[in-house]
Amino acid sequence: MKRVRANPGEGTRLREEILAAAEALLVERGSEEALTLRAVAGRTGVSTPSVYLHFADKEQLIEAVCLRAWDELERRMREAAQGIDDPFWALGRCGHVYVRFALDHPVQYRVLMMRQGSGSAATACFGYIVEAVSACVTSGALRGDPQTLALGLWSAAHGCASLLISQPSFPWPDDLDAFIDDTVWMAGLGTAIASRLSRRRVLPGVAAELDAFADRLNG
Amino acid sequence: MKRVRANPGEGTRLREEILAAAEALLVERGSEEALTLRAVAGRTGVSTPSVYLHFADKEQLIEAVCLRAWDELERRMREAAQGIDDPFWALGRCGHVYVRFALDHPVQYRVLMMRQGSGSAATACFGYIVEAVSACVTSGALRGDPQTLALGLWSAAHGCASLLISQPSFPWPDDLDAFIDDTVWMAGLGTAIASRLSRRRVLPGVAAELDAFADRLNG
DNA sequence: CCGTCAGGTTAACGCCGTCAATCTGACGAT
DNA sequence: ATCGTCAGATTGACGGCGTTAACCTGACGG
Incomplete structure (x- = not known):
């Protein structure tokens, strides 16, 4: 002792x-x-x-603990993106790794991301995501301001992670990794299309248009 | 006194x-x-x-306070959807109202949604969203299991709200309502398309396909 | 051999959530 | 009119918390 x-x-x-x-x-x-x-x-x-x-106090001790995890997250994201040619695909892998990591370290993730104030932790990580998004803009997969696009994509990934962590009683699908993939894919595709649309509106035949587009991608 | x-x-x-x-x-x-x-x-x-x-204790007092706000949220969402013919459009309005409400009641939202355990609060609200999604499936705008679709859409809205609340130091756009609209729109379109795709993959000419699709919707 | 000073410890303060025991006073029954 | 009763509210205290001030200790350079 x-x-x-x-x-x-x-x-x-x-x-x-x-x-x-x-x-x-x-x-x-x-x-x-x-x-x-x-x-x-x-x-x-x-x-x-x-x-x-x-x-200095309890707050700083906890923050120091959680910052350790955060460093590892950025490392894993870079690792996941490495060797993938298509930037858009690489971005998707980053998203998956992000959510998975949050689920594996729920306490640290909540402390860092679900409290007011301690926003400085995520800034470095945000920089990396903006980079990845920029690459997608260059490749033509996305259009618009990388920073704004990154915020939207991050909010999608964060929503998935955050909701899974704090609402475990929801009727989540059995295959969580597939759900995460779907969510990341949804955000990526949605951002890609939304960034191309000049204005938002509901077309009468929007469902048919979507069907046709999906057919071409599926076939 | x-x-x-x-x-x-x-x-x-x-x-x-x-x-x-x-x-x-x-x-x-x-x-x-x-x-x-x-x-x-x-x-x-x-x-x-x-x-x-x-x-019974401090916990229950705080929960009772926040549940009040939650009731009002559901009321506002129903109110926002009322009188809108297209179910997909109505769903989008619900999403905007949801995020707006969270931003207007940040403390209550965090207590109810960013802590483990107290998941029973959101269950009723979740039921309403599943209803709205079901209507979209019926109308043909979305495809798949309404419950799973609802989870994905909710996670997008929650991510936007949650990130805005807990990370105010991020470089958010000036026009927050426009950003919320973009995010909701992104999630809606993304879900609509992702729910139609049989498998995920990156096509060589995906950017061109997206451009063509966007042109038809824009024009 | 001895001061010095980094690396700890002891004791205490004030605040917190919570609980057991107690008081108070309006009201129905007599 | 008075008296017992019981919901409504209080007093006082307990143990645990974060935090601070004051004190101890032992290895090392001079």
């Missing part, structure tokens, strides 16, 4: 241990409110106020 | 006053964690434990 004390210069060691304990406890308890500084300190084998040696 | 005591049979009066005070404080402070039972009781002019006469 008793920790060996760190030598001078090893100040960061305790920081890492606290981060690890906090991450484990956060996942175990399932929410940030249920996480206690006393519990974190206890698991680390250290007194409670020692946490304040490395983190 | 001193409240007049309620007569027997007036037990619900205090309940209403507490609800009102809690709602006001929740909006003022901007988050549920910042809301204090002591503050609620104080504003109502009553002692703290009196809250427990009408609510």
